[in-house]
Amino acid sequence: MRDIFLEEVYRIMKREDIFFLSDDFGSPVLDQLRRDFPERFVNVGIAEQNLINLAAGLALEGWTVYAYGIAAFLSMRAYEQVRVNLAMLSQWRDINVNLVAVGAGVSYDVSGPSHHCLEDLGLMRMLPNMTVFSPSDGILCEEIADYTAKASGPKYIRLDGKALPNLYKGIGAEELKCGFSEIRRGEKLCIVATGYMTHRALAACESLKSEIIDVGVIDVFLLKPFDEGKLFETLERYDGIVTLEEGFVNKGGLDGLISSLLEKNGSRKSLAALGFKDAYTFDVGNREYLHRLNQLDEESILRTIKSMLD
Amino acid sequence: MIHRAGSGHPGGALSLVEILAELYARRMRFDPEHPDWPDRDRLILSKGHGVPALYAALAWYGYFPKEELLTLRRTDGRLEGHPDRCRVPGIEASTGSLGQGLSIGIGHALSGRLDQRTYRTFVILGDGEIQEGQVWEAALFASAHRLDNLTAFIDCNGFQLDDAVEKILSIEPVAEKWESFGWAVREIDGHSLGEIEEAIRWADGVRGKPSVIVARTVKGKGVSFMEGNNDFHGRAPTDEEFEHAMKELGAHPEREAFL
Helix, strand or coil, rough: CCCHHHCCCCCCCCCCEEEEECCCCHHHHHHHHHHHHHCCCCCCCCCCCHHHHHHHHHHHHEEEEEEEEEEEHHHHCCHHHHHHHHHHHCCCCEEEEEEEEECCCCCHHHCCCCCEECCCCHHHCCCCCCEEEEECCCCHHHHHHHHHHHHHEEEEEEECCCCCCCCCCHHHHHHHHHHHEEEECCCCEEEEEEEHHHHHHHHHHHHHHHCCCCEEEECCEEEEEECCCHHHHHHHHEEEEEEEEEEEECCCHHHHHHHHHHCCCCCEEEEEEECCCCCCCCCCHHHHHHHHHHHCCCHHHHHHHHHCCC | HHHHHCCCCHHHHCCCCHHHHHHHHHHHHCCCCCCCCCCCCCCEECCCHHHHHHHHHHHCCCCCCCHHHHHHHCCCCCCCCCCCCCCCCCCCCCCCCCCCCHHHHHHHHHHHHHHHCCCCEEEEEECCCHHHHHHHHHHHHHHCCCCCCCCEEEEEEECCCCCHHHHHCCCHHHHHHHHHHEEEEEEECCHHHHHHHHHHHHHHHCCCCCCCEEEEEECCCCCCCCCCHHHCCCCCHHHHHHHHHHHHHCCCCCCCCCC
């Protein structure tokens, strides 16, 4: 995912005035970018606060800026810098700064809780003027890279630390702005997921097919701003909704987005929020293991679905 | 201004008056009619609470009417207690959250070098402010990237909100610290126009590294009872104090008339 996104940025850099800043974070594509655009690529060192303000300064001079780093650090180490220099400033000035945050959720599984990123969706959604992307595959990444190069404003792009298989064949600019896609149609119940968890949702639904339970899946890849009317319309067709995210629940992430949308529209559907509870996970293990500990494995998801259908 | 507003930071504004006067009167290229003129020199007041002094300079040079100065911190006004780049012409960076201006200045300086523009970026920091870690991230970066189109001033007035900088968290020896971070350093009397002018000329000539001017100043300079009196870090003078101060400064005590 990361590489697909960066490859697209690399292509755009060939024709547009883009400055690329790295928070001492690498990738093979980045080596190419560094080689071909030595003047417009800077590894700022391990210094997130300086990174964000430097990006703001460059953006004020007219550059489109990409700031690239590990999600947990890019989103939280310099949160106040993001608030003052990107979110506030962009309310009055056109600046194009894109925070490319790699390591969504627990994708850096065995690196431990310092490298897990379970707070960013809520934190970034809270900031006025911020656009928040959370793509689930490479096709979306490409389209998001194109969009971010053109559209003004500060944006947070939450990318998985691991490569994920493609879910989409293609996605148009309008579809992207809509913010979500109902990638699997169901009957009574649907799972609203984002990023890696969309894959998990699809797998869970597949395993229910044998029991003739048809559960829908809505992939939310743009958490702010998105087409609220259209999303509500889609949710309306279902009796119950399960939100599924690799983030803390009840903290303004995907579950908060859905519950406030339903509330705003006076809907009283049954709603279950699956995600990380109010505690950090210190146990060492791969993603599957960490999910099982936090009842986010397929079995737990199926249990929730079945209990809602009863 | 601050008296009329009823709140503000007179001490840290008065300590940087001569630095601003020298920059605006003799050194910086700017055009109040075109605040976004691409070749203007950039000035970032990183110690944002000193902004009344900057507002005065901006009004003096016509970025906005002098009468507007009396709307500092007033409802419906645009002169906030800290600099706002979005609405006030001539302000380059919205500061107030300390420690952030130098990094923004680096963005301007990097861009200027890449675009082969000749403008210089000046950043004014406070001495207490450099306790912020981000300042040192920026200091490392600017010297590693040899940004010789960047000049910082450190307004060393010796005090921060709660007490003397030396008592709370010493930053000394300041000059040596910046030198060891790869900056060209000059230490001056920050109230001597001649020394400031000479130091700016020196900074213009520095090649291959950023420059910093450590300006030794007096907090509340120019008003006897405010000088070195940290009670005036963040409070406005009373009516009596205001009239006394105006007399000392040789200004008319009538509030409106001094404009």
